Amino acid sequence: MKDTSQISENRVISGGDFTMKIRLDYFSERLKVEDYRGNVNSIHKQIQRISNEHSFAKVIVKSRQEDWMTFLSFGYQLEALFQRYFNGNDAYGMAMFLDNSRRTSDYWINEDKTLTQIQELSRTLDVPNTPNYTIRKAVIADAVHLAELYRAVFEIYPTPMNDPSYIQKLIEGDSIFYVAEFEGGIVSAASADINATYHNAELTDCATLQDHRKNGLMKVLIMKLEAELKDRHIFCVYSIARALSFGMNAVFHQRHYTYTGRFTKNCNIFNKLEDMNLWVCDLSRR
Missing domain, CATH: 3.40.630.30 (Gcn5-related N-acetyltransferase (GNAT))
Structure with a gap:
């Protein structure tokens, strides 16, 4: 980063x-x-x-x-x-x-084509079995290892997720993190940033190491986050995903989120200013 x-x-x-x-x-x-x-x-x-x-x-x-x-x-x-x-x-x-x-977007038409392909995928709330991984809620002691994960996945990120002290403040505040561990190391993570005033949450900070992708870990982590949000009576959930990322957009579509627009050159992430898709879900109606 x-x-x-x-x-x-x-x-x-x-x-x-x-x-x-x-x-x-x-x-x-x-x-x-x-x-x-x-x-x-x-x-x-x-x-x-x-x-x-x-x-x-x-x-x-x-x-x-x-x-x-x-x-x-x-x-x-x-x-x-x-x-x-x-x-x-x-x-x-x-x-x-x-x-x-x-x-002006450099990739808008390609992003539209990707969105069309994603919206043709079947939807299911079922998640894969992950017997080789431990799925758990993150604690403050995980901040250093979470920072290492984000540093490894993203060259550029719009918030300082490579800083353990910043992650610690998030965990101590209104953010929930869930992680997937493999052989004792964190290989995937996602968070929910809760807005206590308006009772909504943004699902964000989704990252998986290259060698552990395509195992459905993100679907499991998001399911865990959604379950805790519902327990807290937070039903309005949304996520802003890189429009060029087939995998992340597919995850939200398959979990019954609705695409509601795209932000042009929204933020510096991954390796450039990128367009970002907005996905929303009312957990009380799903």
């Missing part, structure tokens, strides 16, 4: 008629508005100011249903739909592009 010491920071920006929670993502040159209240026109003006100040190439806003057309009128585009994100109400993934090269 590349150095991610200055990868991002979270801020709360407030004015007389608005407040918003944002993430300044320096690593992927984007501004993310994760939450907001108040005057959308004032919010948009602040977005423009902050984006210009940091020379960001893309803005992403999780818009509420009543505001997405206002963002559209300001020049934003609807890229994807987070179904049931806000305690049952949809969030609209609105994007504003500030650089022509960021707006």
Whole structure:
């Protein structure tokens, strides 16, 4: 992985008629508005100011249903739909592009063809038997070995998963990790990042060492995460997968997730800025 010491920071920006929670993502040159209240026109003006100040190439806003057309009128585009994100109400993934090269995808048609092939696959909630692997929930002591796994799988990753202290903070916070072990070593992992305010979770940080792929480990890990989320009454689950990855997109399709859009050149991951597919699932209805 590349150095991610200055990868991002979270801020709360407030004015007389608005407040918003944002993430300044320096690593992927984007501004993310994760939450907001108040005057959308004032919010948009602040977005423009902050984006210009940091020379960001893309803005992403999780818009509420009543505001997405206002963002559209300001020049934003609807890229994807987070179904049931806000305690049952949809969030609209609105994007504003500030650089022509960021707006243009180099792989869009190939990604469409891949998506078509994936959606022709049969769906099943059955998972393979994995007798040679130990599947368990991760603990803080696993942070060093998890960092080694992510370092081995990803040359570039949008969060500092090569840093054990960062992973430790995630485990101590609102993230759940499940791992697959082979002969005492972690060879696959996935996490659920829980949003306690809006009762949703993002399935993320999915990684498997090359020699252990095609054994269905990710399906097992995701099943375990889903079961724990349901126990916690978290039913809105989503994942953002590399559009070029047949395997990860196939996993979510087969587990009855719905494709709801694609984010153009969303983030630095794997080895470049990549388009990312959004998959959503309501676990209470599956």
